[in-house]
Amino acid sequence: MAVVEIKDLHKRFGSVNAVKGLSFEVEAGRVTGFLGPNGAGKSTTLRALLGLVRPSAGTATFGGRRYEELDRPSAHVGAVLEDAAFHPGRTARNHLRVLAATGEHPAGRVDEVLSIVGIADAADRRVKGYSMGMRQRLAIAAALLGDPQVLILDEPTNGLDPPGISWMRDLLRHQAASGRAVLVSSHLLAEVAQSVDDVVVISNGELRGRGTLDQVLGGDDGPATEVKVQDPERLASALEGRGHHVERTADGLLVLGATPEQVGGIAAEEQVVVLGLAPRARSLEAAFFALTGDGR
Amino acid sequence: MSALLRAELLKLRTTRTFVTLVAAALVLSLLVVVLTTLLTDDLSEDDLRSLFTADFSSLFILLLGVMGMAGEWRHRTITSTVLAAPNRLALLATKTLSYAVAGAVLSLVVTVAIMAVGTLIQSAGGETTIGIADLADVLWRNLAVAALLGAFGVCIGGLVRNQVAAMIGLLVFAFALEPAIMGVAPDVGRFGPTSGAPNGVLAVESFGGEDFLAPGIALLVMAAWVGVAFAAAAALLQRRDLV
Ligand SMILES: Nc1ncnc2c1ncn2[C@@H]1O[C@H](COP(=O)(O)OP(=O)(O)OP(=O)(O)O)[C@@H](O)[C@H]1O
Numbered sequence: 001m002a003v004v005e006i007k008d009l010h011k012r013f014g015s016v017n018a019v020k021g022l023s024f025e026v027e028a029g030r031v032t033g034f035l036g037p038n039g040a041g042k043s044t045t046l047r048a049l050l051g052l053v054r055p056s057a058g059t060a061t062f063g064g065r066r067y068e069e070l071d072r073p074s075a076h077v078g079a080v081l082e083d084a085a086f087h088p089g090r091t092a093r094n095h096l097r098v099l100a101a102t103g104e105h106p107a108g109r110v111d112e113v114l115s116i117v118g119i120a121d122a123a124d125r126r127v128k129g130y131s132m133g134m135r136q137r138l139a140i141a142a143a144l145l146g147d148p149q150v151l152i153l154d155e156p157t158n159g160l161d162p163p164g165i166s167w168m169r170d171l172l173r174h175q176a177a178s179g180r181a182v183l184v185s186s187h188l189l190a191e192v193a194q195s196v197d198d199v200v201v202i203s204n205g206e207l208r209g210r211g212t213l214d215q216v217l218g219g220d221d222g223p224a225t226e227v228k229v230q231d232p233e234r235l236a237s238a239l240e241g242r243g244h245h246v247e248r249t250a251d252g253l254l255v256l257g258a259t260p261e262q263v264g265g266i267a268a269e270e271q272v273v274v275l276g277l278a279p280r281a282r283s284l285e286a287a288f289f290a291l292t293g294d295g296r
Numbered sequence: 297m298s299a300l301l302r303a304e305l306l307k308l309r310t311t312r313t314f315v316t317l318v319a320a321a322l323v324l325s326l327l328v329v330v331l332t333t334l335l336t337d338d339l340s341e342d343d344l345r346s347l348f349t350a351d352f353s354s355l356f357i358l359l360l361g362v363m364g365m366a367g368e369w370r371h372r373t374i375t376s377t378v379l380a381a382p383n384r385l386a387l388l389a390t391k392t393l394s395y396a397v398a399g400a401v402l403s404l405v406v407t408v409a410i411m412a413v414g415t416l417i418q419s420a421g422g423e424t425t426i427g428i429a430d431l432a433d434v435l436w437r438n439l440a441v442a443a444l445l446g447a448f449g450v451c452i453g454g455l456v457r458n459q460v461a462a463m464i465g466l467l468v469f470a471f472a473l474e475p476a477i478m479g480v481a482p483d484v485g486r487f488g489p490t491s492g493a494p495n496g497v498l499a500v501e502s503f504g505g506e507d508f509l510a511p512g513i514a515l516l517v518m519a520a521w522v523g524v525a526f527a528a529a530a531a532l533l534q535r536r537d538l539v
Pocket residue numbers: 013014016017018036037038039040041042043044045186187539
């Protein structure tokens with residue numbers, strides 16, 4: 001059963017058509033990556049889901065209810081939006097205390113989330129002096145305050161260093177493993193590829209693909225093999241003679257549509273000395289670019 | 297609603313702004329009262345009543361209200377505030393109420409302080425003092441004005457979301473525009489939100505012959521200003537996309 005449901009969502013800002021009839025669902029117990037290039041409409045969609053932006057048409061609901069209709073919304077849904085903002089003169093702890101008071105969460109929860117995100121030591125400093133990564137962690141602490149069943153994060157790795165990014169991945173995986181639904185946006189596929197179960201790919205306000213990562217970005221370009229040999233030209237013409245497409249690279253040959261076993265077999269028949277043989281990792285990025293029509 | 301109110305009051309207490317402005321209002325008001333009572337020998341009971349209405353809390357709470365609401369845009373905290381409390385009408389209502397409460401508290405502190413100090417100085421010099429009933433009468437008027445101006449400030453902050461523009465605009469309005477209107481057209485000026493009607497509530501002796509509204513009516517006029525500004529701010533907040 002879908003925890004989050006976006007149905008035929010449209011949003012216009014004046015003359016800008018930011019979201020054009022988007023529909024998708026997010027399931028519990030899974031991390032769903034919400035992908036698309038800059039300006040695709042990811043933030044607009046998430047903000048519409050959170051009741052911050054009024055949809056021009058369509059609906060965005062949690063179990064059939066709009067965000068505003070949830071009672072104690074922060075106990076159901078936690079959100080981290082782009083460039084999280086805080087009153088610079090308030091300490092992190094007081095910021096969370098205010099949110100805990102609003103959402104009627106137990107006061108003790110403030111210390112719990114502070115230590116979950118690892119800023120407990122800095123909790124009594126004013127946010128003014130926080131680094132970007134610390135602010136991002138505070139925003140995540142705020143989202144976790146109500147121990148919500150749904151987490152929505154807009155580019156949450158902004159400002160995090162590599163250990164921070166890896167910490168974030170683990171956090172999201174952990175949240176999903178404990179049965180929560182996680183929807184996380186990114187314009188960088190590589191950043192989420194390792195941590196998502198499902199992806200929703202949009203471009204220009206429209207859906208371009210949805211399903212598991214493999215279903216959506218698996219593509220159908222078949223296997224490919226990189227091979228390094230002593231006499232590349234001889235092997236290349238042999239491969240081409242058997243109908244394979246061969247690209248000459250700096251290191252050797254890239255054989256499209258053939259597995260390493262096939263290429264190795266042909267090399268043996270031709271008696272060329274093989275120096276290296278490996279399947280080429282399919283380029284997710286290339287498939288992503290193809291899907292989003294972003295050829296940059 | 298009570299959770300929201302608690303949260304708003306907590307917000308007020310957790311930045312330095314409120315404490316600073318309370319201190320400033322206290323110091324300024326005390327300064328005026330101490331200097332006046334020390335330097336003037338023949339203060340009448342009416343003079344003392346006027347003096348005790350001259351607490352600075354109403355001006356400060358007006359600005360504080362503006363900062364409380366417009367500051368949500370200035371610091372871009374409006375998004376997280378609305379996420380925590382998505383019913384925007386309830387949010388604005390609570391904020392308005394909390395600054396009314398803060399205004400009353402601020403005015404209570406300042407008024408009691410200036411009354412105590414003023415009365416002490418007067419009686420030490422063997423001069424006129426006013427009775428507890430008169431003091432209580434001044435006190436409720438001060439509290440009512442501060443509460444309504446705190447609420448008004450929040451609504452203005454919701455309408456003019458640029459904090460600096462809203463503060464400067466209000467100061468110009470309160471100190472230049474309204475007094476000017478009062479001078480040219482007192483029949484219009486006495487309905488003004490930042491000095492005309494408040495002076496009516498405080499029953500300030502009229503300058504130059506023009507009369508302020510009777511306190512009860514002035515109170516209603518102030519409440520009406522708050523109502524209108526609230527309705528406009530609420531309509532704007534309801535429609536606005538928070539991006
Ligand atoms: N308030 C606004 N007024 C006008 N246009 C807007 C507004 N907000 C967003 N847009 C436009 O809507 C489109 C989608 O923007 P959105 O911020 O949703 O993209 P995004 O996918 O989040 O991009 P990014 O990866 O850069 O964060 C863009 O063309 C943007 O210019």
